[in-house]
Amino acid sequence: MSSLKIKDYLYTNLSTVFWSCFLVLGGAIFVSYYNRINYMPEFDFASAVTILAAASVTAFFLVALFTVSMIMPGVFWVETWAHETGFKNFWENDAGEKKPLLVAGWFWLPIFFWYGFFIIGAIGFVTYALLLLLPVCCFFYFLYKKTKFDKKLFMHESWKFIFTSICCALLAFLPIYTISILMISDIETTKGSSTFVGVLVAVAIIVINLAVIMKRKTHSGAIYYPVLGLLAFFILFSGFEIFYRIPERVMEIYKFGAIKNASVIFKSEACLPLKMQGVIQSFEAEAPCKVSELTILSRLGEEFYIEKDNIRIAINKSDVISWAVSKPDA
Template identity: 45%
Template sequence: MDSVKFKEYIYGNLASIFWSIFLLIGGAIFVSYYANIGYMPDFDFKSSITLVSAASITAILTVLLFIVILILPGAFWSGTWADSSSLRSNWEDEKGHKELFKTALWFGVPILYFYGLLAIFVVSWMVAIPYFLIGISLFFLVVYKKSTLIRKPLIAETAKMLFASFTSSILAFFPIFIVFSLSLSSLTTSKGSPAFVGIIVAVFIVFINVLATAKPNKINGLVYYPGLGFAAFFVVFSSFEIFHRVPERVMELYKFGSIEAKKIIMKNEACETLLLLGVLPKVEPKKQCFLNDVKILSRLGKDMYLEVNDIKFTIKNSEILSWSVQEISNKSSNSDAASSAGS
């Protein structure tokens, strides 16, 4: 195909191509989720554009959020201070290219100082005060020795450096928290214990952020930073083997599936079915019965796919009267919020 005609086709059908890709991502979310639970509902994707679109938007935003969080500390430090600092000759060569080791020192040491301040403050605020004052004085002295600045410009440059480093240390808390939480979780991976995997992943994220501070001049930031973020995202999710959590979270958010239900109330027809499946020990002569602590794997389509005590089974949606979930309220941790769904 002629490249000129191909470009004309792309530009002329940009909206439809974008929409097709958008729907493809949403469809992939549903397919990957149902492949993971080993079930496919009687569900027409073409007639459910709204559901597919919602899944696509949520999945894209979730991935983008993770990508930004994982590389934001280094990108922020570089973009807000390092690239325009009068001290940049200390980590750049004659041609203006950043030297990785020197950049890592100027980026990492102040952040470690602020985390040390936090740790000391937790133990004793009286010890934290002299630690803080000594640290600020040392940073001021370093800026003075490494530059030709004096008086107000010297104070301003030191303040900018401390502000960029302090903010970066706050931003670094989020990837640290993510890795720390996954390391202490009950996940099982083929690569070893979560704690061991967490150490490797943490070191990689630190390295990625150092690379973010040392962006080469010849590479466009719109390509460089997303590339680093995607690499960090891939390493985190593949190392802990949690790629399935993205579609699972999408399904859970919109209550399409992956729902931890407190109770499900069913019609008598469903009760008889559950008795035959061995899920209910007996059925009393009532019009209704219920199950406690059920995971709703899927409620789309004609059937609801449930899991109780490692037993998975389907029940017709028309035989479900109501289901409820228990959520923690913002006002009171002891209050329950019930969400019900009819047939």
């Protein structure tokens, strides 16, 4: 089949292709999750299509969220301020070519300054935080003498610089928070400790954002930014080996499965099999039994697939009276 025929088919069947891609993505999410728990439910086709569509949309937005958040500080800096400010002469030559080290300094140092300023102030060392403003005043005085702007223009550029750096610091919070949480979570990886992996991932994200802010004004970001964002996403998730969290999170959101700290009330007919499998120790004859602090791995299809004390068992959904989830402590 020629490439022209393929293009014609895609254009004339755009909605079908789009819908098919969503179903494939949703199928990949479910296959990945159920392969991890070594179980596959049975459900009818109509339910499957709806569930796969919901899963694919959610997974897409989760990936997009991490992809965008990893590079958003750099994108905001370069697209809203860097190409327009009069300060760009400090990191660009006459041909518009950026100098990596100078660009990195103008981008990262203000972000680190604001985090240092607020952290020191938050822990009670307000005086030390205010002392940090002294080198900042010296820096702006140096800029004023170096640029030779009139006072009005210099103040305008300075306030835009301060506003941009604060926004970049806020946008950098999610990547910093995510990496920090993963570093202290004691995740076991084949690459080493979570702290070691976290340092490498943080350096990689810093370098990727440097690549983001190195983009020239004449270059389109339609491909440039998504490629760098997906690279950052891949480095983060492959570094900590947590790709499984995407399908698991989709299951958690819709309560399809991966439901932790759940309690289930079973009909009396199911209590004996639960006792024989070691899930419960005793029960009253002809009475429902309740199992707490278990994980509902899957509730799709005709069965509940649950885990309790490293024991996994499938129970007919008709034998489940009700289930509930303990609300996490605030």
